[in-house]
Amino acid sequence: MKNPLETFKQEDLEVQEAYAGLVNTLVDSKRLDPKTKHLVYIAMKVVADDANAIKFHVPMAKSVGATRDEIKEVILLSLTVVGLKGVTNYLPQALEIYDNS
Numbered sequence: 001m002k003n004p005l006e007t008f009k010q011e012d013l014e015v016q017e018a019y020a021g022l023v024n025t026l027v028d029s030k031r032l033d034p035k036t037k038h039l040v041y042i043a044m045k046v047v048a049d050d051a052n053a054i055k056f057h058v059p060m061a062k063s064v065g066a067t068r069d070e071i072k073e074v075i076l077l078s079l080t081v082v083g084l085k086g087v088t089n090y091l092p093q094a095l096e097i098y099d100n101s
Contacts (some may be wrong), residue, residue, distance in 0.1 A: 034064040043074040059101035
């Protein structure tokens with residue numbers, strides 16, 4: 001699957017570069033470690049119902065040391081915000097991505 005941010009870049013480089021600058025500033029911040037940031041992103045993307053982002057953030061979280069159980073836990077936390085929807089829509093997908101990345 002093509003990275004949607006690549007399409008964004010191809011279609012409007014100026015806006016994409018401004019957006020990338022904001023993202024890079026947030027990523028480069030030292031207030032949270034990289035693993036925690038990716039776990040938070042996964043939780044936020046589950047709540048936002050953003051399946052595409054899960055495909056990218058789960059491998060990134062794994063690459064910085066997130067365990068399968070940590071991925072599972074942040075998705076289970078969505079129960080208190082969106083109910084079963086977050087778990088049923090994303091837990092199987094995220095764990096399969098984790099296992100295959």
